[in-house]
Amino acid sequence: MRRPPRRRVSPQLPPLRPGGLPPLREVIARHGLSASKALGQNFILDEQLLDRIAAVPGPLGRERVYEVGPGPGGLTRALLRAGAEVVAVERDRRCLAPLSELAEAFPGQLTILQADALAIDEAATVGPAHIVANLPYNVGTALLVRWLGGEAWPPWWKSLTLMFQREVAERIVAAPESGAYGRLAVLAQWRATARLAMKVHRSAFTPPPKVMSAVVHIIPGEAPAGVRSATLERLTAAAFGQRRKMLRRSLAGVTGAEAALAALGIDPERRAETLAVGDFVALARLLDA
Numbered sequence: 001m002r003r004p005p006r007r008r009v010s011p012q013l014p015p016l017r018p019g020g021l022p023p024l025r026e027v028i029a030r031h032g033l034s035a036s037k038a039l040g041q042n043f044i045l046d047e048q049l050l051d052r053i054a055a056v057p058g059p060l061g062r063e064r065v066y067e068v069g070p071g072p073g074g075l076t077r078a079l080l081r082a083g084a085e086v087v088a089v090e091r092d093r094r095c096l097a098p099l100s101e102l103a104e105a106f107p108g109q110l111t112i113l114q115a116d117a118l119a120i121d122e123a124a125t126v127g128p129a130h131i132v133a134n135l136p137y138n139v140g141t142a143l144l145v146r147w148l149g150g151e152a153w154p155p156w157w158k159s160l161t162l163m164f165q166r167e168v169a170e171r172i173v174a175a176p177e178s179g180a181y182g183r184l185a186v187l188a189q190w191r192a193t194a195r196l197a198m199k200v201h202r203s204a205f206t207p208p209p210k211v212m213s214a215v216v217h218i219i220p221g222e223a224p225a226g227v228r229s230a231t232l233e234r235l236t237a238a239a240f241g242q243r244r245k246m247l248r249r250s251l252a253g254v255t256g257a258e259a260a261l262a263a264l265g266i267d268p269e270r271r272a273e274t275l276a277v278g279d280f281v282a283l284a285r286l287l288d289a
Helices: 024-030 047-055 074-081 093-105 140-148 166-173 183-189 229-241 257-264 277-288
Strands: 064-068 085-090 110-114 129-134 157-165 192-200 213-220
Touching (some): 074 129, 157 166, 166 183, 166 213, 183 192, 183 229
Parallel strands (some): 085 110
Antiparallel strands (some): 157 213
């Protein structure tokens, strides 16, 4: 896969000192920016809140951080202030100018990639990094599933600190037999630890979205032996794709599922949301045997 072009910093922009950056609201106004609904954008202007989000993964001094959808650079500023070396991928051309100003204010700390995050080979382009992002709403779940998937483990990323709609965040950290528990919870928890780091009120965004948000922090752990990610993804897609049905019906199309349920002593009349993450892991292991 070809690497996306790296954005060159314009030499015409006046240098800015890290301690003398203008307020975000002023930057947005000066560049005539507005959040794009089509791109799922919502900007956060509260610098203290942004610093709190940047602190979730722990000390970032000289750590590489991958940020998706930085927009005008609010969270980017916080990450740079924390000492991180940031690789930011931004699809919206309008945001490249304010990001370039940040690159000049923090020499050598910020690399800007103009590209679609869904099209980047991050392992090759970014390398080992913490992912910290206020994810665009329209691609957040797709990116998370990709980062949690794959057979290679530990993954290329060191941790995930991600802003989601609160409903999505609660599904990621949910426990069995709760209304939020489903496929995302299993995929996030079977070989990683996921926690709700903070809740964020809708009023913190410009423009305010219709829903509340939350930040989720995920750290990779050990992968259970004998289980393929692809098998678990296929199993959970079937089980929760028809979550109101009993397992004997929802898993009817999964070869070997009936025998695996019997071998584990799992009642096929149970529903998917009653199974623990470990139950799905055990089922996937038998399917792969």
